Amino acid sequence: MMNKNKVIVKILGQEYTIVGDESREFMQRVSNYVDDKMLEIAEKNKKFSTAMVAVLTAINIGDEYFKLFDDYQKLKAENERPTHELEETKKLLEAATIEIKKKTIEYENLLKEYEDMKESLRNTEANYMELREEVNRLSYELNIKNNKLKKEEKINEDLKNKLVQSEVKLVQTKKELQEFIEAFDNS
DSSP: OOOOEEEEEEETTEEEEEEESSOHHHHHHHHHHHHHHHHHHHHHOTTOOHHHHHHHHHHHHHHHHHHHHHHHHHHHHHHHHHHHHHHHHHHHHHHHHHHHHHHHHHHHHHHHHHHHHHHHHHHOSTTHHHHHHHHHHHHHHHHHHHHHHHHHHHHHHHHHHHHHHHHHHHHHHHHHHHHHHHHHHHO
């Protein structure tokens, strides 16, 4: 069983004994915060009873809490968005990489076929015209495939850059969230 900490605090001139799992310093800090808020309200409204001051203080602290909680939720959502974008970019990158591999194989096969045809053309005069037409066709297709491959490589490079940007944005957002959480925990 955990040891309970006990601290005596003063809130609006009244002493209270607080027992909790948190450190004494934390409990004292929370009590000082509540005391400061209650003193602020009591000084502005001298006619209010202690109960009224306590209720107004609770409302003000609740207001602060919900505003901070809303800010936290927004930051959390902003933090999740780059992660989602990163996952989508990774999926696109994987698909593009697979497509580039297919195009590369097609390109290599066409290149080999082209080279084979060139060799065959050198060895035979009888089919010179037919082979020349076939080589021209394959050369044209090779150029088209080569152009497509270059475009796919460009798309792949763009996707890699987006991935890097998304990862940088994710790191920055996580850092901002961590700083916010630390600031929130310290307040």
